[in-house]
Each structure stands twice: as C-alpha cells, then as structure tokens.
Amino acid sequence: MEDLGHALASGRTDLKMLGGGQPARIPAMNAVWSQRLAELAAEAGGIERAMTLYDPPRGNPRFLAAIANLFRKTFGWDLDPQNIAVTTGGQTAFFLLFNLLAGRMPDGSRRKILLPLVPEYIGYADQGIDGCLFRAVRPLIEKSGPHDFKYRVDFDHLAITPDIAAICASRPTNPTGNVLTDDEIACLAALAKSHDIPLIIDNAYGAPFPGIIFEAASPFWAPQVILTYSLSKIGLPGTRTGIVIGPPEIIRAIASMNAIVGLANPSTGQQILLPLVESGEILRLSREVVKPFYQEKCRLARQAAMDAFGDGVEWFMHRSEGALFLWLWFPGLPITSLELYQRLKQRGVLVVPGQYFFFGHDQPDWPHRDECIRVSYAMDEATVRDGLRIIAEEVRKAWGS
Numbered sequence: 001m002e003d004l005g006h007a008l009a010s011g012r013t014d015l016k017m018l019g020g021g022q023p024a025r026i027p028a029m030n031a032v033w034s035q036r037l038a039e040l041a042a043e044a045g046g047i048e049r050a051m052t053l054y055d056p057p058r059g060n061p062r063f064l065a066a067i068a069n070l071f072r073k074t075f076g077w078d079l080d081p082q083n084i085a086v087t088t089g090g091q092t093a094f095f096l097l098f099n100l101l102a103g104r105m106p107d108g109s110r111r112k113i114l115l116p117l118v119p120e121y122i123g124y125a126d127q128g129i130d131g132c133l134f135r136a137v138r139p140l141i142e143k144s145g146p147h148d149f150k151y152r153v154d155f156d157h158l159a160i161t162p163d164i165a166a167i168c169a170s171r172p173t174n175p176t177g178n179v180l181t182d183d184e185i186a187c188l189a190a191l192a193k194s195h196d197i198p199l200i201i202d203n204a205y206g207a208p209f210p211g212i213i214f215e216a217a218s219p220f221w222a223p224q225v226i227l228t229y230s231l232s233k234i235g236l237p238g239t240r241t242g243i244v245i246g247p248p249e250i251i252r253a254i255a256s257m258n259a260i261v262g263l264a265n266p267s268t269g270q271q272i273l274l275p276l277v278e279s280g281e282i283l284r285l286s287r288e289v290v291k292p293f294y295q296e297k298c299r300l301a302r303q304a305a306m307d308a309f310g311d312g313v314e315w316f317m318h319r320s321e322g323a324l325f326l327w328l329w330f331p332g333l334p335i336t337s338l339e340l341y342q343r344l345k346q347r348g349v350l351v352v353p354g355q356y357f358f359f360g361h362d363q364p365d366w367p368h369r370d371e372c373i374r375v376s377y378a379m380d381e382a383t384v385r386d387g388l389r390i391i392a393e394e395v396r397k398a399w400g401s
C-alpha cells in the first residue's frame with residue numbers, strides 16, 4: 001500500500017492506477033449524495049444530527065432500527081437493533097471482530113480465524129495486534145474455459161481444529177470476484193454451528209447493498225453468523241461507515257470497543273443514508289444504478305483482457321461474479337508476480353501482486369501464489385484497456401516472446 005501511495009504521490013500524470021480498491025465515481029450516486037447533503041442542511045436539526053453530536057458508541061439508534069427493519073422486511077431475518085452496530089468503516093469492523101475473537105486468550109492459548117479459501121482480502125492480513133491471526137486453506141481450481149477459472153472451497157482439507165475461533169470469507173471476494181455458492185455458504189454455516197463458532201461473511205460488495213454481485217447468490221444469515229456491510233462501495237468511502245450484524249453479545253462487545261477506541265462513530269454517513277434505508281431506496285439504487293454500472297465495467301474489462309492477451313501466452317482470468325477486480329493468473333510465469341508488478345510500475349501501470357492475498361497459508365512452495373495479479377476495473381475504460389495492453393506486453397516479454 002505504501003509503495004502504491006508513493007507511486008501516486010510521485011505526480012506522474014500518466015499513471016494507470018489499477019491497484020487500489022477505490023470505488024468508481026458514479027454520477028447518479030454522487031447526485032444522490034449532493035441532494036441528501038442539501039436536505040440535511042435545510043432540515044431542522046439536520047446539521048446537528050450529521051455533524052455536531054456524538055452518537056452512542058453502537059451507532060445512531062434510528063439508523064440501527066432502520067437497518068434491522070430493512071433486513072427483516074427484505075429477507076425475513078429475525079433481527080432487531082440489538083443485532084446491529086456501526087463501526088468506522090468495514091476495515092475497523094474486522095479489526096475489532098478479529099481481535100475480539102482470536103489472538104492470545106487469557107489462558108495463554110492462541111486462537112485463529114479460518115479463511116476457507118485464499119486468496120482473500122489483503123486488508124485482513126496484518127490486523128492481529130499480537131501476530132498472525134489466520135489459518136487459510138488452499139482452494140480447488142476449476143478451469144471452465146480456455147482462459148476461465150474459479151476457486152472452490154476444498155472442504156476435504158477444511159479442518160476446524162480446537163484453536164479455530166471463527167470462519168471468515170468475503171462474498172464477493174476481494175481480490176478475485178469469486179462468490180461463494182449458496183451450497184458452500186450452507187456447508188460453512190453448518191460447520192461453524194457444529195463447532196459453536198461464528199461464521200463471518202464480509203459483504204463489502206455484497207447483497208443487498210452495494211449489490212456488486214453478478215451471480216444469483218442468496219444472502220445468508222443465521223444466529224451464529226456475523227455479517228458486515230459498508231457504505232464505501234456504494235459510493236461513500238469518505239464517510240467511514242461500516243455495519244456489523246450479529247449476536248447481541250458480539251454487538252455489545254463491538255460497541256464497547258468503539259467507545260474505547262473512538263468514543264463514537266462518524267455520524268455523517270448514517271445521516272446521509274437514513275431516509276434511503278427507511279424507504280428501501282438504497283435497494284433500488286444498488287439494483288438499478290450501482291450493479292449495472294459495475295457489470296458493464298466488468299464486461300468491458302474482460303473484453304479488453306481478451307483482446308490484449310489473445311491466445312499467445314497461457315493466461316487465465318477468474319470468473320467475474322462480483323466486486324470490481326479482474327484476477328489474472330499466468331501459470332508457469334518465468335518471473336514472480338512481484339517482479340511483474342515492478343516492471344509494470346516502471347511502465348506506469350499499478351496493479352497488486354497476488355502473493356499478498358495468500359496470507360495464513362503456510363505452503364510457500366505453491367507456485368500459484370506468485371503467478372497472479374489483481375487489476376481494478378473501477379477506473380475509466382481507456383485507462384483499464386491501456387493498462388491491460390501493457391500488462392499483456394510485459395507478460396509476453398517475461399516469456400521472451
């Protein structure tokens with residue numbers, strides 16, 4: 001991240017930033033935010049609620065009730081405000097959850113978070129305040145076309161040992177765009193239940209909001225499941241608003257941690273969104289604006305990758321089932337993805353080398369870890385297309401062709 005930051009700060013105007021997780025600017029969504037800010041400024045007490053008051057550490061009570069109602073009405077889940085807490089973004093939600101559940105225990109033992117499938121979200125990797133928190137399982141690789149593949153959970157190697165504190169997966173997954181199938185989720189939930197541990201599902205890109213999910217996959221909740229949501233990918237990353245849905249005892253602990261770490265959460269995002277949650281408009285915006293916007297970007301990016309790579313070298317692209325990334329795999333690449341990253345940076349293209357997404361997995365001799373890169377398609381089409389063309393050129397050069 002620091003390296004990406006330095007490259008951006010270098011002032012190079014020709015940089016193609018395909019490395020970050022920055023969501024796209026969607027004009028129709030920006031118009032909604034502008035309108036909401038104007039409404040807040042005009043409403044009696046609007047500015048106070050959005051900016052001049054500390055909310056309770058669990059979040060604004062009306063916002064918590066609106067979220068509980070939205071999920072109850074939409075999915076019939078038995079939730080009330082005691083099941084909901086707000087955090088300072090999804091990233092903080094994970095810092096709090098992981099360190100609450102795992103790490104060093106009062107009796108000196110250590111507990112881990114099990115990632116049923118890596119590659120997984122890079123932002124989890126260093127969150128343990130007391131060392132690595134993760135154990136990860138190598139996925140099965142299913143090839144479904146000359147350049148298409150998908151990761152699947154390898155249930156035969158998914159051991160829930162006594163030191164496992166929780167299972168966690170992002171759905172859709174950053175970096176791959178993989179969406180765990182309903183069957184995979186049902187199996188993970190059953191495993192978690194039978195071992196009396198939580199299953200954490202990270203919905204940063206998921207349903208029902210922001211809804212950047214292109215497969216028919218059902219949202220899932222059960223009493224031992226913890227769900228996280230975020231307002232970032234619907235277009236409000238600067239408000240730093242995350243939402244945790246879970247058992248009341250977990251939610252109480254998150255509220256206490258919020259109070260200790262930050263006193264209260266930012267109120268602005270909650271107040272911008274409140275009427276859209278209460279009316280259900282957030283679901284329509286996700287369905288009719290955000291999802292089609294990214295689906296089209298995804299289609300264009302995949303086409304650009306096909307055009308750039310063609311059939312000259314061996315390459316694969318993970319099936320794009322959601323989120324905002326292409327995950328490219330170059331089997332047998334003569335250089336590591338880190339070296340490819342360095343060469344691409346020289347040419348003004350920033351991607352993320354794949355190795356960083358395989359944390360918690362202690363089989364360094366698995367070459368696949370060094371053969372993948374993540375490419376964001378949230379930027380404008382020309383930037384993504386040019387970037388992919390340069391990536392293909394560098395991959396061919398690495399092969400000496």
Ligand SMILES: Cc1ncc(COP(=O)(O)O)c(C=O)c1O
Pocket residue numbers: 021088089090091092121123170173174202204205229230231232237241242
């Ligand atoms: C899978 C996943 N989870 C969580 C986050 C954290 O996002 P935020 O803190 O902006 O809510 C991100 C950000 O990119 C993400 O990709």
